[in-house]
Amino acid sequence: MRKGAELAQTLPREWIDRLNQSLFSLTEDAKLLDDPVILAALRRANRSELLHWANANLQRPGEPVEPYVSADMVDTARELARRGGAELLMNLARATQNAAWDLWMKMAFSLTQDPVVLEEFLEISLRSISEFINSNIRVMMQIILEEKNTQAHDDPIDKRSLVDRLLDGRDVEMEQFGRRLGYSLFQKHRGCLVWSEIPDADIRLLEEMARALAHLTGTTAPLIVFAGPATLWVWCVAAKPLDLNLLQGLARQFPNVRAAIGSPGAGMNGFRQSHFEALATQKLIGRLTGAPAVATIDQVRMVSLMTQDVRAARQFVLNTLGRLSTAPMVLQHSLHAFLVNGCNITLTAEVLGTHRNTLLRRLERAQDLLPVQFSDHRIHIAAALELAIWSSPVDSGE
CATH class of the missing domain: 3.30.70 (Alpha-Beta Plaits)
Known part of the structure; x- marks a missing residue:
C-alpha cells in the first residue's frame, strides 16, 4: 500500500489524464461540462482527492481515509444543484472511481507476483478506494440538500431567475422586466x-x-x-x-x-x-x-465549425501545414499574421513588432516547411494556421 501510495503521490501524468478523461465518459447532462469553470474545478478535484488519498495511505496504509471535498468543489456542488445537475455529480464520482480502480489494479501487478499477497492487497485497496469515494459522495449530497433547502426559502425573484425566464424564451412584459432588472430590453x-x-x-x-x-x-x-x-x-x-x-x-x-x-x-x-x-x-x-x-x-x-469533427480537423492541419504544424509557434504566428495583413511585409512587421528582415527570414523558413505551394493554397493555409494556433499552447521559441 505504501509503495502504491508513493507512486500515486507523484500524480503521474497518465493517471491525471485518465481521471480527467473519465469526466467525459457520461453522455447524460454532459453539456454542463461545457462550462470551463465547472470543468476546471472537477479536474482540480481529481488531483486533490488523489493526493489526499495517497497521503493518508502513506501514513496509515489500508486504514479508512477521511472524506475530502475542497472549497471550490463545495461551490461547484451548489452550482450544479441550482442547475439541476446533482445526479451528474454523483455519476462523475463513480466514473472517477472506476478509472482510479483500473489504474491502481494495473499498478498492483507490478508490486507483487505472490497471488496470496496480491489478493489481499487488491481487496484492501478496493475497500479503501470505495469507502473514500462513498464518504465524499455523502458530503456532497449533504451540501446539495442544504442548497436545495436554501433555494426553497429564498426569494424567487432575483436577477438570475428573471434572466433565466428571458433566456428560456417565455413571453414576458419587456418594460416591466426591464424596470426590475434596471436595464432596458428594447435597445x-x-x-x-x-x-x-x-x-x-x-x-x-x-x-x-x-x-x-x-x-x-x-x-x-x-x-x-x-x-x-x-x-x-x-x-x-x-x-x-x-x-x-x-x-x-x-x-x-x-x-x-x-x-x-x-x-x-x-x-x-x-x-x-x-x-x-x-x-x-x-x-x-x-x-x-x-x-x-x-x-x-x-x-x-x-x-x-472546423472543430466539430476533431479528427478531421487534425488531419486537415497536418495535410495542409506538414512540418510547419509542429514547428515553433513563432513561425506559425508570423505566417498567419502575414496572411491576415494581406501579405504586406511592412504592415505585418509593424503589427508583430518585429524587424522586417527578421520577419522575412521567418516567413521563408515557414514556407519551406509547407508540403503545398504557398501561392496556390493561401486560403487553406490561413484556415489551417488559424486552427493550429487556437489548438496549441503558446510557444515563443525560435
Missing part, C-alpha cells in the same frame, strides 16, 4: 461572459473586467448577473464597435480572467442570441488550449 445588446478557472477567484476582479468590457462598447450601466461561483453574465448596450486591440489589452490587464463576447442584437431576440453566442464562444475557449483569454463570436465562428 441593441451585446452579451458577454466573464469567468475565471482558477480556485478562489476574486469576484471583484470579474466585476471590474465586466465593467471594463462594457466601457469598450460605450456602456456605463451594464446588466451584470452572478451565474456561478466564478462566472458573470453581462449585457451591454452595443453603442459602438469593439476594438480587438483594446480587447487584448483587457486580457493583459486581467491575466486570470477570461471573457467571451457575442455579436450585437436588438430587442429581446438580440438579448438572447448574443448571450447564446457568448456561451458558444466560452465553450470553444475552454476546449482549445491556444485560445486567447478574450474572444468574440466573430473570431471563433470558423474555428468552431
